[in-house]
Structure formats: C-alpha cells, structure tokens
Amino acid sequence: MRIWRIVLLALGGLRRTPLRVGLTALGVAIASSALVSMVAFALGIQQQAETPFRTLGLVNVIRVMPRKDKGPGQGPALDDAALARMEALAGVEAAFPDFRVRGLKIAHGDKSESVLAIGLPRDVPLPGTAEELLVAGEYFTPGTRPEAILGRQAARDLGFGAPRDAIGSTIRLETSGLSPGDAKTFTFERKDLEATVVGVYDLPNLMAGRMGGAVLLPVDLMRQIPGIGSGFALDRLMLGQDPTKAGYSEATVRVRRHTDVAPVDRAIQAMGFRTRTLLSRLEEMRTFFVFMDVLLAAVGTVALVVAGLGIINTLLISVLERYQEIGICKAIGASDGDLIVLFLTEAGTIGLVGGLGGLALGRAVCWLLEAAVNAYARTHGVTAHLDVFAFPLWLLAATVLFSAGISVLAGVLPALRAARVDPIQALRRE
Amino acid sequence: MKPAESHDAFIETRGLSREYRVGPSVVRALDALDLEVPRGELFAVLGVSGSGKSTLLHLLGGLDTPTAGSVLVNGRDLATLTSYERTVYRRTMVGFVFQSYYLVPSLTAEENVALALTFQGTFGDARRRRADEALRRVGLEHRARHRPGQLSGGEQQRVALARAIVHTPPLLLADEPTGNLDRATAQEVTSLLQQIHRDLGTTVVLVTHDQEMASRVADRIVHLRDGRLAEAAAEAAEQATPARGTSPDAGGSPGAVGP
Numbered sequence: 001m002r003i004w005r006i007v008l009l010a011l012g013g014l015r016r017t018p019l020r021v022g023l024t025a026l027g028v029a030i031a032s033s034a035l036v037s038m039v040a041f042a043l044g045i046q047q048q049a050e051t052p053f054r055t056l057g058l059v060n061v062i063r064v065m066p067r068k069d070k071g072p073g074q075g076p077a078l079d080d081a082a083l084a085r086m087e088a089l090a091g092v093e094a095a096f097p098d099f100r101v102r103g104l105k106i107a108h109g110d111k112s113e114s115v116l117a118i119g120l121p122r123d124v125p126l127p128g129t130a131e132e133l134l135v136a137g138e139y140f141t142p143g144t145r146p147e148a149i150l151g152r153q154a155a156r157d158l159g160f161g162a163p164r165d166a167i168g169s170t171i172r173l174e175t176s177g178l179s180p181g182d183a184k185t186f187t188f189e190r191k192d193l194e195a196t197v198v199g200v201y202d203l204p205n206l207m208a209g210r211m212g213g214a215v216l217l218p219v220d221l222m223r224q225i226p227g228i229g230s231g232f233a234l235d236r237l238m239l240g241q242d243p244t245k246a247g248y249s250e251a252t253v254r255v256r257r258h259t260d261v262a263p264v265d266r267a268i269q270a271m272g273f274r275t276r277t278l279l280s281r282l283e284e285m286r287t288f289f290v291f292m293d294v295l296l297a298a299v300g301t302v303a304l305v306v307a308g309l310g311i312i313n314t315l316l317i318s319v320l321e322r323y324q325e326i327g328i329c330k331a332i333g334a335s336d337g338d339l340i341v342l343f344l345t346e347a348g349t350i351g352l353v354g355g356l357g358g359l360a361l362g363r364a365v366c367w368l369l370e371a372a373v374n375a376y377a378r379t380h381g382v383t384a385h386l387d388v389f390a391f392p393l394w395l396l397a398a399t400v401l402f403s404a405g406i407s408v409l410a411g412v413l414p415a416l417r418a419a420r421v422d423p424i425q426a427l428r429r430e
Numbered sequence: 431m432k433p434a435e436s437h438d439a440f441i442e443t444r445g446l447s448r449e450y451r452v453g454p455s456v457v458r459a460l461d462a463l464d465l466e467v468p469r470g471e472l473f474a475v476l477g478v479s480g481s482g483k484s485t486l487l488h489l490l491g492g493l494d495t496p497t498a499g500s501v502l503v504n505g506r507d508l509a510t511l512t513s514y515e516r517t518v519y520r521r522t523m524v525g526f527v528f529q530s531y532y533l534v535p536s537l538t539a540e541e542n543v544a545l546a547l548t549f550q551g552t553f554g555d556a557r558r559r560r561a562d563e564a565l566r567r568v569g570l571e572h573r574a575r576h577r578p579g580q581l582s583g584g585e586q587q588r589v590a591l592a593r594a595i596v597h598t599p600p601l602l603l604a605d606e607p608t609g610n611l612d613r614a615t616a617q618e619v620t621s622l623l624q625q626i627h628r629d630l631g632t633t634v635v636l637v638t639h640d641q642e643m644a645s646r647v648a649d650r651i652v653h654l655r656d657g658r659l660a661e662a663a664a665e666a667a668e669q670a671t672p673a674r675g676t677s678p679d680a681g682g683s684p685g686a687v688g689p
Binding site for chain 1: 488491493494513514517518520521522525526528532534536537545546548549550551553593594
C-alpha cells in the first residue's frame, strides 16, 4: 500500500516534465524495438531453415548403409532380416529399404513423364507434419493395393488440371532393370505396373527442388520393380559371392522421438552398419543460430544501455531540480528507502513504457520489412509468403522485462543521489 | 491544561553543541546550549540570522546531529537514534513549517498536505479525510484543489501549516514562518499557529527574529546569540577580550572561533 502510494507519487513526478520524460522513453522504445526486431529476425530465419526438418520429420530419421571400409560383402548384408532386427529396437517406428528410382516412366492415357520414384512404408503415418503437404486425397491405405501419390508437378504433367482430378485414376509405371537370376546370370526385365493415385502433394517453395515432380509409392509396390534392391549384386558377383544375397544399398530407420535417435543409432552401428543422421546437422545449425541470436541481442542490448544512460541523465537532472522537494519529503518523514523506491519507480516506468512502445515500433518496422521482402520475393517468382520475423510470446515478454530491468538499473545512481540529499542543505533559506 | 504539566520537560538539551567545518576554520553554530521546554508550551527563540536558531531547530527536528551534548525529546536522546529511527521520529513526532513554505509545486494543496501522510503509511479514505480536516483547520478547505502557484503567500503558508499538523505531531517546529509575509498576513498565520497550539496542545518551538510577534504569542522567549542563550553570551562576552565582545549580531559571523 505504502509502496503503491509512492509509485503514484513517482508517476506524478514523471508527468511534470512530459517532453523530457517522453524523449527518454522514446530512446528506450527505439532501443528495445531494435532489440526485439533483431532477435525476431534471427528467430524467423531459424524457423525458415528448420521448417523442412520439422515438416518432413527428418530429425527422426537415421539413414543406414552397409559398411564400405571392409569392402562390399564384408560387413553384414542390409537385408530384410537386418531391417526386421532394427525395427525390433526400442523407439523404432519403422525400418524400410530406401528405394529411389530415377527416371521412372509414369503414364496416364497418352501422357507420360519420367520422374523420381520414392518408396515409403504404408503402415506407418507420415512423419512430422508432412501429412499437411497433401493437397488432395490421402496417404496410402494399409494392405497391398498398388497405390501412388503424385507430386503436384507430376500430376500436372500427366494432364490432371486440379490435384483432386488425379485421385482415383490409374497410372501405369513402366519399369525395367537387371535382376540376379542365380549366381551367374542377370536378367534384364521390363515390367509394367499399375497403381491407383490416392493423393497429390505439394511442397513449399523452399523445399521444392526435384521433389516437386516425384511420385511416392509404397515400399511393397517398389519391390516388384526388377533389379531393385540389388545394388551390390554385381560387386558380390565379382567377388564370387551369391549375388542374390546382396541386400539393400541404403535403408531408412524412423524413430518415434528425436531422443531415440542417439541410442538407436548406436545400436545399429553395433550391428555393423554405417549410419547418418540429420540430428547432428540440425544441432550444428542450431549452434550457429544461437551465436546469431546472441550477437544480435548484444547489439540490441548496447542500444538499450545507451538508452539507459539517457534515463540516468534525465533522472539526475530531475534530482537536481527537485532537490528542495526531496529535502522537504525527508523533513516530513520520507526515509532514504522511500526516495530510492520513488526514483527506481520513475526509472522503471520509463523503461516499461519505452519497452511496450518498442514492441509496437519493432512490430511495425518488421511488418514493413516483411512486406518489402515478400514483394521482392514475388518479383523473383516465390509464391509462398515468407515469415522473415518470428515474435514468440517469450520474446515480447523478455524484451519488456529486459527494458524495464535495465531502466531500473539506470535509476540506481539517481536514486542513491536522491537518498543522499541532505535536508538541511536542501532547505537552507534562499 | 498547561500549568499542571509545566514541569514535565518535553524537550531538554544538555550542553548541546554543533560545529561546522568551513574550510580550515570551525564554525560553532551552537555552543553548549542548555534548554528545557515543557510539554504544551509555545516557546519562542529570538535571534538574528546566524545566531544558531535554525541549527537548533534542525537538531530538535532530528534533521541534524549534535557534535556534543544531547537533545532529549519526550525522554529519548535523538543523538542515539539510527538514521532510520530519526526518520520515523520526524514522521511521527514532528511537524515542520518553513519560511519559504516549501510546498511541492506540482501537487494540489490537498495532495501537499496528504504527502506527509503518504510517508507515514496512511492511505485511502483516512488519508483524504485527515488532509481535508487539516485544511479546514487552517481555513483553506475551499482551496484544496489549487496548486501552490494559484495561492497567495499567506495561503501557501497555511497549507504548509496544515501539512505540518495533519498527522497531529506532539511537536511543531516553525522556522521564521512569517518571514516572507506582510504584516497583516503574518498576523493571520501567527494566530493560526496559536490556535493550533491551544486546540491540539502541541508543543511549539517558534524561531523568529520578530521580537514583537514573539512576545505577542509565546509563553516564553529566549534570546540566542552566537549559539548561546543571550544571558550566557553576555557573561562570556564580559570575560572575553573587548574585540570578541563587539562581534555579535554582525550578520555574517556566527560566533566564529579560530581553528
């Protein structure tokens, strides 16, 4: 209660010199707007960079390959038995051969196109938020029905106007390959497969690349492609080993949580395979962003410290101007502590008002910059909206608190000056 | 009510001395002063500027500490109090009135009066009620919303008087309260002071150089010269060298003693 009255008194004190207090608060506002927008920029860029990882669930993925250092066929084969053992590890959601076929010819009616075909397991849902990438239809259904999910570009190439037009239609997959017949013979085989289109996906610009024109097929359907999964067969043949037991050249193991990555990774390596994870890449990237955050926050802090000097200045002048008033307050019973509270409150109020003003200012500046960046991006053919700045709630709260905190700190010197005023000096007759 | 209590010394100073160091020399503002003020007395201290009367008031009000001797108010030696205890003493026991009013210019009359209550921890309705009551006592309830700049000198001093008594302190210290006022207004303020003294039973120490005013209102008057009571000063002057004896009352040399 007592403190509250003194706070009111402080606010009254600030009202007396509105221009000076206003300018000081503006300084704080500009500094905190610089701070908030720079950190928001770092966070926004980080978010842009991490989106593909999160959307495609790449963080939870371990790529598995046979060991090469011992030469082909020296380590254990990456076959279905090995994949089954991996799938049995704790935390593993799915383990499947990584089938990728470049230049697979797909056709519908009289239209055809060579695309990249990627195999995905149909029994486990899409990782991350990848489900949202489907612009029409659904993900694969369980069972063995031959199904396909087309990239938007591929759908367009096959003559489907809108994505949903493709759903339910049957496309032809013209495949061919060399498959090991026995220990000595490879057979070239052509095989036409059919698949029902169940979905169409689209990738945001930043992830697009070649994937936009791909076709996703269930792993079980891709197994029917001749020669698939015998990447090392020729090598083994040359070494006089059974080429039919070559195994896959690469497999994917998906874990449930990113914390499962490290233990599963170790377990797979212990089985004698090579692995590669994106988690380490992501962590490297994050380290970089932490540096960037700290650097930009430091620049913003410098601005805020300069604004803090403004507060010190303003309040020191105020102490001088109110020298007599401070003396009278002491004579009628204000303690040193009361005066310290009074001036710290004045400083804190300037900081709080400045901090809130800084948020508004920073938000406005970022909004303008973002509009400019997007306008520029559009002239370069980027259709999606780019979120250059990120304003999480914690950043807003932290900026205001930080600004108020630095301001209170700046108030310490004037407050001590006020507390040290000698009432006898102050009340000496003029 | 006073005669019965007149032997109850509310204020007592013993050998009270206050020296200031000004450059290489030491200025003795108060020199071994012995005083007794009974509870409820209106006590006037007369003296020219530099006689040490303001210093006495500062010591009585706990704004200053003596270099020697003691000040007892209500039996407590102010010299033994900590800085915070002296603040609490000022807050609860003392009301100050100054020559230049010292109102806070940005606050209204009512807010100025209530300011004293703020530091005493009185809030809400009680705060406003007591401020209004104090303003009524000085006849300024109709000026409650005015700022000092909108008030005459006499009105400002009455607001200052209201501020000094709003927490009904047992001791009121007035330092030349009429020094800035014309004769008629001064008369008004003095009667008000007298009335408050009578109505509230407040012990008043009035410091002034206005002999006429002092003799009109005070229960008792002492003369201060060179930091001593005038009688004591006269004795000292007789014993001292002639040159020393002619120096008092000379405005700027308040009983200076060589280093």
